[in-house]
Amino acid sequence: MDILRIEGGVPLAGELRIAGAKNAALPILAATVMVAGRSVVHNVPDLEDVRVMLEILKSLGANVSMSAGTVTVDASTLNSTQVPAHLMQKMRSPMCCDWLFSLCA
Template sequence: MDAFRIEGGVRLRGTVSISGSKNAVLPMLCATLLAPGEYTLTNVPVLRDVTTLSSLLRTLGVHVVRDGSTLHIDSTRAVPNEAHYDLVRTMRASVYVLGPLLGRFGHARVSLPGGCAWGPRPIDLHLHAMEKLGARISLDHGVIVARGAPLRGNEIDFRISSVGATGNAVMAAVLAEGKTTIRNAAQEPEIEALCEFLVARGGRITGIGTDVLTIEGVTALSPVSAVTPSIVS
């Protein structure tokens, strides 16, 4: 087994720049789909997953330009095209587009990350949340077809905690009519970052950082600039 051998006794000096968290920036990127406008995300890590998700957003009509560690995003002309398998299959986090597309357009088509197989899997928690908000879910040759306009607030109880499903539920609920309560919500820092990003845009979310999130739906969100947090534990 590979191992690191460290000889101590020498004081470390200097500075280290910590890039933003990939797990935080991915849902924040998808959340730009919720409302038209121009966004700037800074401190964005240069990673393949960020590049892949940027490519996926472009297929949905979003203009994404990278300038070093900054992403300039314009979602004004976003459209609910199908999120195709050739991109979704390379990164499970691509399913984050489901909630925002439903929230803004009332319908979405997103390829299953695992292809055509249907059964118990982490994606089921995402679909459970969308159904609780009033979406009708079906499967068309490996593509999730979701319709629900308008979405309506409800109580969502996750049987197990899931970062991805919590993020998707929050993004779908922020524009839904009425109040949504999410129990057994994930408490990871990336969920806090997503919620704070949405609150900065006009979302009404309480309980951030706890396992019970309450979202009061709003009629519109505003574009903002945001710094991707560096999550170091």
């Protein structure tokens, strides 16, 4: 682990961009199926599990787009509650899949 040692009596100042977290993004994306309209989620990491979740949402009939860490989900077009097994198997976050499945059931 790196150590950052700050010496002197000078206050710190500046800005730091915090990267999005997969474990936060996945349940938020799953919750978009409960909104009868458009949801916009910012700071979403471009990771395999996130891409699989977006494919799951598309398979349910949602209109989904992702650009520069911002995901837009329009759930007003949902036409299915069946999550395809091949996509569920790709998801490495089973808790999120169980939660999404319970929302769709």
